[in-house]
Amino acid sequence: xxxxxxxxxxxxxxxxxxxxxxxxxxxxxxxxxxxxxxxxxxxxxxxxxxxxxxxxxxxxxxxxxxxxxxxxxxxxxxxxxxxxxxxxxxxxxxxxxxxxxxxxxxxxxxxxxxxxxxxxxxxxxxxxxxxxxxxxxxxxxxxxxxxxxxxxxxxxxxxxxxxxxxxxxxxxxxxxxxxxxxxxxxxxxxxxxxxxxxxxxxxxxxxxxxxxxxxxxxxxxxxxxxxxxxxxxxxxxxxxxxxxxxxxxxxxxxxxxx
Numbered sequence: 001x002x003x004x005x006x007x008x009x010x011x012x013x014x015x016x017x018x019x020x021x022x023x024x025x026x027x028x029x030x031x032x033x034x035x036x037x038x039x040x041x042x043x044x045x046x047x048x049x050x051x052x053x054x055x056x057x058x059x060x061x062x063x064x065x066x067x068x069x070x071x072x073x074x075x076x077x078x079x080x081x082x083x084x085x086x087x088x089x090x091x092x093x094x095x096x097x098x099x100x101x102x103x104x105x106x107x108x109x110x111x112x113x114x115x116x117x118x119x120x121x122x123x124x125x126x127x128x129x130x131x132x133x134x135x136x137x138x139x140x141x142x143x144x145x146x147x148x149x150x151x152x153x154x155x156x157x158x159x160x161x162x163x164x165x166x167x168x169x170x171x172x173x174x175x176x177x178x179x180x181x182x183x184x185x186x187x188x189x190x191x192x193x194x195x196x197x198x199x200x201x202x203x204x205x206x207x208x209x210x211x212x213x214x215x216x217x218x219x220x221x222x223x224x225x226x227x228x229x230x231x232x233x234x235x236x237x238x239x240x241x242x243x244x245x246x247x248x249x250x251x252x253x254x255x256x257x258x
Contacts (some may be wrong), residue, residue: 012079087232098127142236
């Protein structure tokens with residue numbers, strides 16, 4: 001197996017001016033798998049569920065119950081379920097498929113500036129900072145959209161631009177606004193750092209002791225992949241909850257937290 005560690009994803013081919021990188025290639029595969037699975041389950045729903053529908057109902061029901069406990073409302077949980085579940089399953093399956101044998105180790109060689117370099121066909125999608133940054137941007141933008149949809153544009157942004165309660169509250173609001181942008185960095189680097197570190201660890205272990213030693217590390221990465229998907233989705237849900245609360249409720253939560 002080829003030991004190949006690179007922060008930058010490798011380009012497989014160009015479609016016009018657009019480069020298709022190996023991390024995006026795996027992401028597209030995961031998107032097709034998740035989308036087709038959801039479509040097949042939705043089109044085969046029965047009053048008396050079968051095995052596949054039973055598994056889907058248990059998964060979605062569990063996520064919905066967890067969201068209801070967090071949000072305090074079944075209706076709100078159903079409203080945000082499609083977005084939260086999509087984020088969770090997309091990150092989860094990208095993490096799990098990224099550690100399959102062959103991902104990162106099967107590819108081809110190409111010449112770059114007279115040097116032969118190895119280019120894997122697939123790379124763990126979330127080990128590409130571009131992907132995690134895009135996920136973070138989607139999450140943070142969605143949080144603001146849900147906040148404006150629930151409270152109105154002024155009701156939402158007045159949490160950050162508070163001109164009525166004195167300069168202290170105004171600067172506190174500005175700090176909270178900076179915190180909203182900081183979420184992009186924390187979301188993206190947390191996911192990227194954990195996935196990329198796990199990928200490098202597995203590659204090193206597999207090259208040093210390729211037979212039995214990688215097994216516990218593979219199991220650990222399966223668990224870590226699940227936890228990272230859960231943390232990303234859960235934090236997004238919590239921030240949506242805060243964004244859709246009134247300014248008074250937001251301050252009450254802050255006081256109780258302290």
